[in-house]
Amino acid sequence: MDDFTTPPNHIHFVAKKLFGDCGKIIDGSIAYIEVGGGGPCDLHIHEYSHLFIVISGQAQIKMGDIHKILNPSESFLLDGKTPHSVWNIADKPTVMLGISVKPNETKRNDIECKSLDEVRENIDRIDKDLIRLISERSIYVNQAVNFKKTESDVEAPKRVEQIITKVRNLAKSENLDPDIAESVYRTMISAFIEQEKSKLKEE
Numbered sequence: 001m002d003d004f005t006t007p008p009n010h011i012h013f014v015a016k017k018l019f020g021d022c023g024k025i026i027d028g029s030i031a032y033i034e035v036g037g038g039g040p041c042d043l044h045i046h047e048y049s050h051l052f053i054v055i056s057g058q059a060q061i062k063m064g065d066i067h068k069i070l071n072p073s074e075s076f077l078l079d080g081k082t083p084h085s086v087w088n089i090a091d092k093p094t095v096m097l098g099i100s101v102k103p104n105e106t107k108r109n110d111i112e113c114k115s116l117d118e119v120r121e122n123i124d125r126i127d128k129d130l131i132r133l134i135s136e137r138s139i140y141v142n143q144a145v146n147f148k149k150t151e152s153d154v155e156a157p158k159r160v161e162q163i164i165t166k167v168r169n170l171a172k173s174e175n176l177d178p179d180i181a182e183s184v185y186r187t188m189i190s191a192f193i194e195q196e197k198s199k200l201k202e203e
């Protein structure tokens, strides 16, 4: 049983990676789950899906109140966004293959809203995420000033230009007009510079 490890929060459960990234497949592993073993102890979620194939024994996939039982040679494709865990319910070890599969990407060009309300609902949803991310960004920016002594340290023009180059490239790869990304970032960074300058004065 060389190279087998117990994943975090699992019990009587050892697994070994069989292969890595092959396109839509992230990796494949084989798991030996002892009697009563399984995990994670609390149901978990993630972006990727699992294709479970039971070789021997009997596995129970717990998904909230719903359970799916897998006998030898049976398989189940589980959407990772469904809270889940996997348990051996046989009176002998269960051997199972687990293949992690990338989620289907939404083809953004295929998105077509049927009304202005639908457009705005989506904009509101995305704004919520953007504000949360800008707030998280601000936690780090506010700490940057702790390592600065002067206003020109705060302005850090070389760093600003590095960020602009980076976000223009990111924008291109995400099908966003790079000029929009640049303008949004220059405005945001200027506001953060002002905030850092006031913080510097306070100290």
Ligand SMILES: O=C(O)C(=O)C[C@]1(C(=O)O)C=C[C@@H](O)C=C1
Pocket: 141, 144, 145, 154, 155, 156, 157, 159, 160, 163, 188, 189, 192, 193, 196
């Ligand atoms: O990286 C820094 O030094 C920061 O203070 C962060 C930050 C930014 O918002 O990314 C803000 C001000 C500087 O002009 C450069 C970058």
